[in-house]
Amino acid sequence: MAKVFTKTKMLTDVHMHYCPGCTHGIVHRLVAESIEELGLQDKAIGIAPVGCAVFAYDYFNCDMQEAAHGRAPAVATGIKRCLPDRLVFVYQGDGDLASIGMAETVHAAARGEHITIIFINNSIYGMTGGQMAPTTLIGQKATTCQNGRDPAVNGYPIRVCELLATLDAPYYIERVSTQDVKHVLAAKKAIKKALRFQAEGRGYSFVEVLVSCPTNWHMKPVEALRFMAEETSRTFPLGVFRDKSEGREEK
Amino acid sequence: MIKILLAGQGGQGVLSAGKILAECGLKEGKEVSYLPAYGPEMRGGTANCSVIISEEPIASPLCNEPDVLIAMNGPSFHKFTPRVKKGGIVIVNGSMSDCYAGRDDITVYDVAANDIAMEAGDIRSANNVIMGVLVAVTKAVKDKSVIGCLNEKFIGKPALMEINERAFRMGKEAVISD
C-alpha cells in the first residue's frame, strides 16, 4: 500500500489531551512540520505556556522549557540572548499572552527579540473551564460573563496583532485561522515564514492563530469552525500586519 | 583607628573626598571602609559619608561617634557636631558656616575653604583645602597619598591637578600657620 502520510518527527508519540474538535493539535502539527521542513530540529528550543497547551513540552520532540503563566516571552528572551544561533519558539494562548503576560508580550516585541511567538486565540480560557479571556468577543458567553461579554462591565477584546504592529521592532506579524483547510494551509505558510525569518536572523516574528474551542463555546466542532469564520474573524480580521521582508510596515 | 565623618551639601565634593581618603588609606596598606549615607538626601540635599582608616580589621563601618567631623556647610556643622567624640576634632568650612560648636570638649578648626579654593584657582577645590587641613591636624594619611590619588583621578587634566594640589597645600598651611 502506498504511504500517503507520515507524521512529522518533530512531534512525539504522546497522545494529545486536547478536546475533540479543538484545533490546537493542528497548530502543533503545523509548527512541528515547519521546523522539520526548515531542517531546524537540532536547534529548536520551545517554550510551553500555562493554559490548554501546558503539556506542549510533551508533544514537541525537542528541548522544551515550561514557563510560568504569561512569562514565556521572558523565558525565551533569556534563552535566545544566551544561545543566539538556536531556534526559540514560544507557544501561548490568549489568557497567557494577552492578559497575565501582556507586559512580557509587548516588551519582548518592543525589544525585537529574535524569537517566534505562536499565539493561539480561541477567545476563552479553555483549561480552567471557559472563563472570559482578554479576547472574548462582545456578546460571547463565558462562565465569568454568563450573559455575554458586556463592554460596559468587561471592556472590549484586545487585538494583539494590531497592538504589536504599533511597535517599531517586530519583523513579521500575521493573523491566520484554522477555520477550514484552505486557511490551515495559509496558517502553515505563515508559521513557516515566521520561523524562517528567525532562523535568518531577521528579528521578532509573531503569528496569531484563530482556534476553535467547541467544548467551552458549547458548540459542535463544525458549528465552532463556522463561528470562527463568521464571528471570530470579524473581530480579529486575518492578514499580514507587518512584513519587513516585503517592506510592509502597516496594514 | 580614625573615624571620619564628612558632611556637606550635594556638589561640595564630600563623597569624592571621602573616597579619596579611603583610597589613600588603602595605598598606605591600611584597612579602610567608606560608607556613604544614601537616600533621598542624595539628590541635592545634604551628603555625608563615613570613612574609617585603621591598622586593625574594621568591625562596624558606622561612624556614629566620629573622631573627626568635616563639615562643609552650616547645617552639617550643627547637625553632626554634637555627635563628635569627646576630645575629637571638627574641621568646618568657615566660608559657609559659623563655628560656634556649643561644646568645649572638642577642637574646632575654622577654615574658609571656599575662599582659599578660589585663591587656589577653583572654588570646587574647597574639599581639597579641607583635606589639607585634615592631614595637617590628624596625619590620618600622608600628603603624597592624597596628591597621588588626586592626580590619578584627574589624569589628563593637568590644570586641575595643579589647582587641586595648590588647594591641598594651602589648606595645610592655613592651620600650620595658625
Add this chain to the structure above:
Amino acid sequence: MSKILLHGTEAICEGAIRNGCRAFFGYPITPQNEVPEYMSVYMPKVGGVFVQAESEVAAINMVYGAGGAGVRAMTSSSSPGVSLKQEGISYIACARIPCVVVNIMRAGPGLGGILPAQGDYFQATKGGGHGDYHLIVLAPSSVQEACDFTYRAFDLSDKYRVPAMILADGMIGQLMEPVELPPMRPLSDIPKKDWATDGGYGEDRRVLNSLIIKPEELEPHVNELKKTYDLIAENEKLCEKYMTEDAEIILTAYGTVARICKSAANILRKQGIRAGVIRPITLYPFPSEAFSEAAETAEAFLSVELSLGQMIEDVRLAVNGKKPVYFYGRTGGNVMDEEEVVKAAKNALLKVRAGE
C-alpha cells in the same frame, strides 16, 4: 594580587563575572541600581548578556530561560522587587535551574523605605514563594565577602541545582572597602550541564518543567529536593565565631549588623563583660550547631537584627530552650550603633541573672 577599593554592588558583580556569570537580567530599584548599571557595562565586555527587563517578574523568568539553557545567570533586586520575583523563584526551585538572586534589602513592609534593613530573612530562608523549597542563602558582611560569596554562590547553585541567594542589607551595597578580586575563571573550567535545554531533538531532548501533575511523580520529586537540602545542610553550613569560647553572652547577627556586634563585644570586653559573637554566614542552611555548642557555656543569647525579630526564631530552635534568647532590633531603615547593642546585652544579662 593587590587590593582595590570597590563598592559592595561592584564586588557582587565582579564575583559573578569572575565565576562565569554570562547573563544578567534586572530592573531598577533603589538601593541596588549600581548592580544593573555595572552589569550593563561589563557583561558585554566578557561576551555576556545584559537585558534591562520590563519588570522583576520578567527578569527572573529571563533567568529561568538563560539558566535553563545552561548559562550561569543572575538577577538582583531589593526587597519589594524580590517579592515580585517569588513566583519565578519557586518555579526555578522546582525545575532545578541553578541561578543566583541578589537581594539588597531595604526597609519594609510594602514600598517601605530605601534604607538598610533585614526584614526579608523569613522570605529568603523559609522559601519565599509557594510550595516546599529552599534557597541556599549567603549573607556577606563585608565588600570582600560580597565578592567571594557571589562567586561561591554560582558553584553551590550548580553543584546542587538549587537556586542561591545573596542576602545583603543596603549598607553592604553602598559600602566601599578594599577587595582582592579572584582571578577570572575560564568558562571551559565550569562543569558542563547535561540537563540543559540548549537545543536538542528526539531521544536526546531535554525538558525543564515545574509542572508535575501526577501525585505519584510530584512526591518523589519534592522528596528528592528535601534530600538535596539535607545534603546541603550536611556540607555547606558556615558561620563565624568571634570570642565565643569563654563568652557569658553571645551576640548573634548576620551581615553588617554582625560587625556592629563585634564592635559592641569589644566594648563589652573592655568593661569586663565577656561577650562573643556568632555570625551565621549561610542563613540557609542555618548553622545551628554553633548555637547548641555555645548554649553549653554561655548564659544568654542576644539576636540583633534590622527587623522585628526573624532570625531569632532559628536561633531559638538551635538553642532549644537551653538558655534564654533575647532580642534587640531596629527597623524602618534605622541602624543601631555599638552602644545600643552594649546596653541591650547588659540588659539581657541582668534579666537572665534575675531569673527572668
